[in-house]
Amino acid sequence: MSGDARLSAETRGRVRRARADEPLDAAAALQHQSFTNPWTVESMQWELRETDVARLYLLEDGGALLAYCACWVIFDELHINSLAVAPEARRQGHARRLLQAVFADVTAGGVTGATLEVRRSNVAAVALYERLGFRVEGVRIDYYQHPREDALVLWHRRLI
Ligand SMILES: CC(C)(COP(=O)(O)OP(=O)(O)OC[C@H]1O[C@@H](n2cnc3c(N)ncnc32)[C@H](O)[C@@H]1OP(=O)(O)O)[C@@H](O)C(=O)NCCC(=O)NCCS
Secondary structure, three states: OOOOEEOOOOOOOEEEEOOOOOOOHHHHHHHHHHOOOOOOHHHHHHHHHHOOOEEEEEEEEOOEEEEEEEEEEEOOEEEEEEEEEOHHHOOOOHHHHHHHHHHHHHHHOOOOEEEEEEEOOOHHHHHHHHHOOOEEEEEEEEEEOOOOEEEEEEEEOOOO
16 A cells, blocks of 8 residues: 555554555454464564565554554465454444455455465355355365364455
């Protein structure tokens, strides 16, 4: 995103892309709270610094992190690798608004479709993505560990 994208007046926070050289402790902490297999701060920073494809979008309100979305942009595809909203801020539309801001940013750069994997039991995430136009296109058996579980493969083929 070129500079910050201010969200509409009635919504909380603003979305921005994290820089490769900034501390990512808040995003890492939220990831640790939200997943059983989180990445380290170092691996998040390495990916942003050393690859052309990795992006980290942050939804912040007054300096507090409400949500993040870690993704790759590979040619015309967006791969969503991790998304989480602070537990106390869930069910307030933050994930939807963050993803809509991400989609607006990447489609401006030529992305046309988006994909991700999600645990089969993650009812909240599947409902969120289906509401945004994603559909289940496949299953990866035993994809996740801790606990072992299948992944649903979701695609949105027409972001624009
Ligand atoms: C999944 C998650 C990102 C949703 O974030 P959120 O900000 O609470 O979602 P939103 O408020 O934007 O919800 C948008 C829509 O998603 C669906 N949804 C979100 N949470 C839901 C839940 N707990 N149960 C059922 N549907 C849910 C609803 O359709 C909702 O619309 P509505 O509130 O008008 O009914 C959040 O629960 C989270 O961080 N979970 C832990 C990490 C995780 O599972 N990430 C996704 C991995 S791919």
